Amino acid sequence: MGEVGWPPDCNINAGLELAKTFHDAKISIYLSGKGDEKMLIAAYGVQYMPSQWCLLNEENKNLTMIQLKSAMPCSLADCRRLDYGSSCNKLDFDGNVSYAFNMYFQVHGLDEGACDFNGLAMMVKTSACRGDFHFPLQLVGAGERLKLAYETSIISGLMLAFSP
Known part of the structure; x- marks a missing residue:
């Protein structure tokens, strides 16, 4: 909220x-x-994941594959913003597909494998917006922060152990 x-x-x-x-x-x-x-x-202290989005690859617009692959992301990520009549649903077809791909990518922690969709998608690092509609970035979860703290402490410990 x-x-x-x-x-x-x-x-x-x-x-x-x-x-x-x-x-x-x-x-x-x-x-x-x-x-x-x-x-x-x-x-x-709210932290966001790095600025990366997953969008429809305009150079590989295979409409048959898009229809097959675009339903899956919304079954595993929150795409309520695309619901008919919602105040945010002002995207065209390409924007809707990009939004679905991006939500799946964000929910899966910006994992490269979560932004492929048989070559239909591509990762970008520039703001993914369509007019005044901005594609969301995922928040860093507590588990991700804990993992980072754990990895940092291990590296620090190793550096101390092997320093002269």
Whole structure:
């Protein structure tokens, strides 16, 4: 959830009018002095995976293969933003396929093998956006941070053990 009062993942009900209604009511509660007075706080230390995306390879647009391969990523990753009528579904066919490929790639930790789809996809390091629609980056999970800390401590220990 990115903002309080905003439905997640470009829900069909998301909109400025609904958000304004929610926030106006919330602000009046805060100003009245009633309620539990717990204020929302920002999340700090949020880390994103490196800036890499997986997109449809425009040079290898085999429509038959695209139809076969584009359903699988959404069965294993969250593609709700592509739902018909959602406030984010403004992508064309190529954008929808790229979004599906990218979500699968992001969920699988930017693993190169998760961005192939029989040559239909390619990895890019420049921002993958279509107009004002930005393709998401995966957050670094606690397991990934723990793995990095563990690897760093092993390397540090080895360096200390073999230093003169």
